Amino acid sequence: MKIAIRLFLSLFILAGGILGFMYMKQTKPQNEAIQIEEQAWTVKVVPALPTALSPTITLYGRVESPRAATLRTPTFSLNINAEVTNVLVLEGEKVKKGKVLIRLENSDSTLNLKQREADIVDIKAQIEIEKQRYANNLTALEHEDALLALTQKTLGRLRKLKRQGVSSQSSFEEAQQAVERQMLAITQRSLEIANHQYIKQQLQAKLTRAVAQRDLARLELKRTKITAPFSGVIADVFVAVGDRVRSGDALLSVYDNTALEIRAQIPGRYQGTVLDALKIRRKLSAKAMVNNKPVNLRLERVSGQIKPDSGGIDGLFSLRKGAHLLRLGQFLPLSLDLPKQARVIALPYEAVYGINRIYKYVDERMKAITIERVGEQLTATGQSKILVRSPALQEGDQVIITQLPNAMEGLKVRVSELYSVSDQ
DSSP states (O other): OHHHHHHHHHHHHHHHHHHHHHHHHHHSOOOOOOOOOOOOEEEEEEEOOOEEEOOEEEEEEEEEOSSEEEEEOOOOTTOOOEEEEEEOOOTTOEEOTTOEEEEEOOHHHHHHHHHHHHHHHHHHHHHHHHHHHHHHHHHHHHHHHHHHHHHHHHHHHHHHHHHHTOSOHHHHHHHHHHHHHHHHHHHHHHHHHHTHHHHHHHHHHHHHHHHHHHHHHHHHHHHTEEEOSSSEEEEEEOOOTTOEEOTTOEEEEEEOTTSOEEEEEEEGGGHHHHHHHHHTTOOOEEEEEETTEEEEEEEEEEOSOOOTTOSEEEEEEEEEEOGGGOOTTOEEEEEEEOOOEEEEEEEOGGGOBTTTEEEEEETTEEEEEEOEEEEEEEOTTSOEEEEEEOTTOOTTOEEEOSOOTTOOTTOBEEEEEEOOGGGO
C-alpha cells in the first residue's frame, strides 16, 4: 500500500514538472531577428582631370668634381725618402693655380743639380780642347809635310853620294829611317784630324746627356715644391711637418670649386624620357635647397655606363646658381623637371595604394585601377602630388583619396566631401 502511494506521488510530481515546462515554453517572450546592415566607409574623392603636366622627380645626388686631384710625392732619381719641411695650406682653404702648398727637403736635389751642372762645364771644356787640338793638328800637319820633304831631299842626296862612294851605308840608313818616321808621324797626324769629327760627336752626345741630366735634376729640385695644378679648394691634407714620405705617397687633395657637378641616379622608369630629351639637346632643369637657399642645376649628360647593382643611370648636373653653398662629397636631394606628359592626372599621395593601384568611386563601391606613375608635381602652395596615367581613368571619374586600412575591390563607401584639384 505504501509502495503504491509513493509511486503515485512520483508520477504526479513528474507530470506537474512536464506541464510546467511546456507552459513556460509557450508563454516566453518572442525576440525579433537582428538585421545586419553592410557598413559604408566615409571617403573623400577628387575628379579626374587628365591634362598635360610637367612631372617632377626627386633624386638624391652627391657633389663631385671632374677636376679633383690627389697630389703625391714625386719620383726622385736618387730614390730617397723626402722630409716634409713646410705645409703652407689647411683643409678647406682656397688656393690659386701655381701656389706653393707643401715644401719637401731639397738638399740632395740641390747637390745633385750642382753635380750635373759641373758635368756640363767639364764636357764643354773638353769640346774646346778638342777644337784647339784639331786646329793645332792642321798647323802641325803642314810642318810635318815640310819636314818630310826635307828628309826626303836628304835621303836623295845621300843616295847619290852613296852611288859615288863618298857616303857611308849607315848615314844612308839613318836618313831612310828619318823619312819613315816622318811619314809615320804624318799618318798619325792625319788620323787625328780625320777622327776629329767623331770625337766631337762623342763629346756632343755626352754634353746632350749631361744637359738632360741637368734638366732632370733641375726638375726634381722644382718638384720639391708641391704647387696647385689649378685654382680650387683644399679637400684634405695627409701630412704634417717632419713626416718622411716615399715616392707616390699622397700629400694632399684639391678640387676645382668652379667645376662642381652633381651626380644623381635617375630611376630606370624615367631613363627613356631623359635620354629622349638629351637627344634633342633639351636641357632639363633641376633645383635643390641648401641652408634654405636655392641651388639651380641643369642636366648636362648621363654617365657612359650603368652599374650592375644600380636601379638606373647616373645623371650629371651642372650648377647654374648657388655653387658656393656646396662642398665636394656633399649629399643633397634635388627635384628634376621632366618634359610635359600628355593625359596625366595629379593626385594626392594618399590616393595611391602600394606601387601602382588606386580606387575610384563607382555605385557606392571601390573599384581598383592599375596606374602608371609618371612622376611628381610641386604645387604653387608647396604641396607635392603624384602624377599618374591609366586608360581606365576618364575625365570626371571620382578618385578616392582617403587611405583605408581595409581597402579592397567592392568595399562599400560613401562620399563625405568632393575635393577639386585646386583644393589640393
